[in-house]
Amino acid sequence: MSGEKNIKTSPVRDLEIKQGFNLSKFLVSWEMVLVYILILINIVLMVKKTNLYFSQGTIQAIIQSGMDVCPLVLGMIFILMLGDIDVSVASNMIFASMVTGLCCASGAPAFIGVFAGILAGALCGAFNGYCVAYIGMPAVIVTIATSMLFRGIVKIILDVNVLKVFPSFYTTVAWVNIAGIPLSLILFLIMGAVFVFILHKSRFGRKLYVIGNNATCAQYSGIDVRKTKLIVFILMGAMCGIASIFFVGRMGGSVSSTMGTGYEMTAIAICVLGGVSTNGGKGKVYGPVIATLIMAFLTYTLGLLEVDANSRKIVTGFILIIAVLIPNVNRQLIANIKLKAIYKGNKNVEALNNRTAEEVKALKNAMAEIKKDTALNESDKTAKIKKYKDKIASLQKKCKEQSAAWLQEQKEDERKARERFAVK
């Protein structure tokens, strides 16, 4: 009995999960578009600064320059996946760096310092997560407040001092290449692989998608939404702790309270550019990983083309807006504009036109098949094709006449309504 049941239910599952590999779809997917953009930027850089591009170490330097936000990006994907947002990550990162720095300055071994830093980050994340998930405060407000709070605490403790004692491997992480590949990139890709596994291959990742799409639905289907949110925020905090390693290394092993402002915005911008929806429930890890590289190449290229830092800000801002706008310019929007402009708001006309277009398309497909068909002789072919062509022409004519009649009717109605209104 049970065997039969399994057989009956299995096709449904197959339908949902296995869609097959479609090359044309793959080539226009957002991730591939990002790759094209990356290649385009590379070509621009190559053409404009040929000498520099092919000289030793340039590409490594570019990649290294963008790697200090990479752990933040990975953590932020999960937060955005839930439909929340975290703008306290930069402050959190500085807080974690400060804890590590204080531990190392007091003479503790390096690994304790690093561990303390990551723990501090995770605790800060837990505080955010508790406020968002269990008290029910909006994530934007909580994280704006905690970004002030964490940085405020750093300001209180450090004042104007600079912490300079950090484990020696920090700078190694940020500046060393292994066999021509930056160590930070390798670490980033390893972390990215872990996140890909969590989000796309594990049950936890599926939960995130469900919560992001509909939290109430997730709650009713037995997912502990609060706990999941808390875990994600703690994970984000821990990633802030890890980001402090990259960041401090990049800064040459020193930390002061005013460093790293604006990193949260960069991280969010990269995630959005990578195709993660801020409404939650949409996005993949691959996109932001490529977008991180794009951002690094873009800022570096613009810098080399002698665009100053503030004009780069304009470019970043507009890229962010356009990246979010593109998915919005979808079929629905185009259909709406068409409805208003061409069909004058008449939904009947729109439906008729759409149906006719579909029928014509089907007929044309059939026609193409007949052309390919080798079994038929020439005269049969031409006769059939002519038949189809007549059919298409008559359909289009019918559609035109009908829609003209409907539009005329609509006009008439409007005129009548106006007259009645004027009489009153």
Added chain:
Amino acid sequence: MRTTESNKSILAKMTGNRNFGLLLGLVVLLILAAIITPSMYSVNSIINMLQNNAVYGLLAIGEMMVILTAGIDISIGATLSLTGVVCCRLMAENPNVPAVLWILLALLIGALCGAFNGILVGYFKMVPMIATLGTMYAFRGFSFLFSGGQWWFPHQFTEGYLKFATLRILGIPSILWILVLVFALAILFLGYTSRGRRIYAIGTNRESSQVAGIKEERVVFLAMTLCGALAGLGGMLYTANYATCSYSIGEGYEMTAIAICILGGVSISGGKGKVDGVIIGFLMMAVITYFISLLPGLSVWSDAIQGAIIIAAVALNIYMERSAERRALKERSALI
């Protein structure tokens, strides 16, 4: 409903008021300030305090309208900087033009910036946070481009320009009169006009207000444009008040404006909040910042204290809402 309300004692009515907690907090703060820093209590220093914080009030009113539509605008700091820079540069280059023009120009530029946000959020349905994040970058960049990294100092400002903020009418600087005017207009607009009520309707329930025939896009567009215009006005008054200007003014002001709104009981999920609450929130924030700046060695604490206060205020807000819901539920069950 009305009869049950009149049966309540005055005390219960007072504690039931949303602003009661806020007023209590303000009084406690004032008493604390009176004990620790008595020098705060002179007419001059109070006017000084309000004058230096007036820009926050303008921004907060604008931000409030956006938050009421369940959105958020984090580009107002950049808008403020852009208008300030444009006005200052043009003013320094054409000192003979009447100063009224600059205030109109500031309103116009601010409204344009806000309208751009409004198109993105209202018509293209972008997430407000992300759209205004992008425009924040862009406006700040434009501000730098227009200023060319230049600073403007008091000797470059014309008399008429400065008068908009510092001219004393009845002993009170004109920037405060403008602020009071804006507050009054906001109360009238949000409370007594159909356009203002539509902002509340959109924030409370998008679907049902659409079904009721409210055009959501237009309302969001209007709210964001007004917010931008107020930020523009703030930019002009800021430069007139301090008589200095550079592209970096107004950094982080959006956070303070949001904080004032939250303190004033504006719900971040939209539809709830009144102008009087925001006014009290504004006074509280002014007292807090001034109080902190008067205490020696405490200035580094200001960020942390502000953050902690916002978290506490939001938590309190949510707790109050929940308890009110519970009370309403109890009353209903008692009726049955």
